[in-house]
Amino acid sequence: MFIVSLIARPGSLDPSLVSSLRNAMGGGEAVWLAQGEAAEFPLDAAPANLEELRGAVADQADLNLVPVEGRRKKMLLADMDSTMIQQECIDELAEEAGVGDHVRDITARAMNGELDFEGALTERVALLRDLPETVIAKVLEDRISLMPGGRALVATMKAQGAYTVLVSGGFTAFTARVAELVGFDENRANTLLIDGGRLTGEVARPILGRAAKVQALEEITARLGITEADAIAVGDGANDLGMLGRAGLGVALHAKPSVQAECDLRVNHGDLTALLYLQGYAKGEFA
Incomplete structure (x- = not known):
């Protein structure tokens, strides 16, 4: 299991971006760690196109993949x-x-x-x-x-x-x-x-x-x-x-x-x- 983490400058993380990524990646329910700044959702397996996804949102947010175990x-x-x-x-x-x-x-x-x-x-x-x-x-x-x-x-x-x-x-x-x-x-x-x-x-x-x-x-x-x-x-x-x-x-x-x-x-x-x-x-x- 992995966590897809999205972090942006305070107040700039758009909920629609989080939702669209979650849907595109087939992730679980999104959780907001800080409204407008940090959100995440679980994912069963690492996506093969991670770098492509990162590049697509690079001007808006940091997209990272973190293992759930021992987080x-x-x-x-x-x-x-x-x-x-x-x-x-x-x-x-x-x-x-x-x-x-x-x-x-x-x-x-x-x-x-x-x-x-x-x-x-x-x-x-x-x-x-x-x-x-x-x-x-x-x-x-x-x-x-x-x-x-x-x-x-x-x-x-x-x-x-x-x-x-x-x-x-x-x-x-x-x-x-x-x-x-x-x-x-x-x-x-x-x-x-x-x-x-x-x-x-x-x-x-x-x-x-x-x-x-x-x-x-x-x-x-x-x-x-x-x-x-x-x-x-x-x-x-x-x-x-x-x-x-x-x-x-x-x-x-x-x-x-x-x-x-x-x-x-x-x-x-x-x-x-x-x-x-x-x-x-x-x-x-x-x-």
Whole structure:
């Protein structure tokens, strides 16, 4: 059994679209998780023309197919940059260093899978050399904003007993603060090296990238006594693909095209609360 999930921007999901899709796919009775925003209906088997149907409604809603069994997950593993926050921290630091455009170009190519993540990170961090350590607090205060729906996602899953982890190829100086603001149980990231109150232009080894995110999934599920199938993971970049492919539910959130192409679950219209709708939570259940 599967659930066909339809998620749109608040107030824009047309009931006639839900009805027509349900009739065309031969689905069961539609249920609204949030009026005008999220609806779903059961389906006995996965449709062969899923991608065609997705494309037909792509400008109106996110159409996803979710297995019924084990739908509500016991762990959340989330990327930070452009996922739990709306920016890329290293790009914002680079703006302060006067090399913003150059670093943004490298970041975009790395997140799209065009560049080796570790090499791209090393190159970008080198351009931050001699920035005062105080710039980190300044960037956090002035340039970083949380992605809508993140607090509700984390709070709701924790209220249901789930464990939440922020895992990033970015930096601990940012993940520690974002984890605190959003309510994550744990965070993992790279460490910017500082000497004499200034950034050295280097990052501590080993560098946490794609493999480290998979390792976090393996280690933490084992520690909790659950399986990888019990986890939901969310990210937007190429270095997230490993954990997105291994988790029970792997969600590409407003992701790069190359990342979406490799993910079964894609969210382009909704915010982070879409991960709750995908698990079958109604808006009235949000913490």
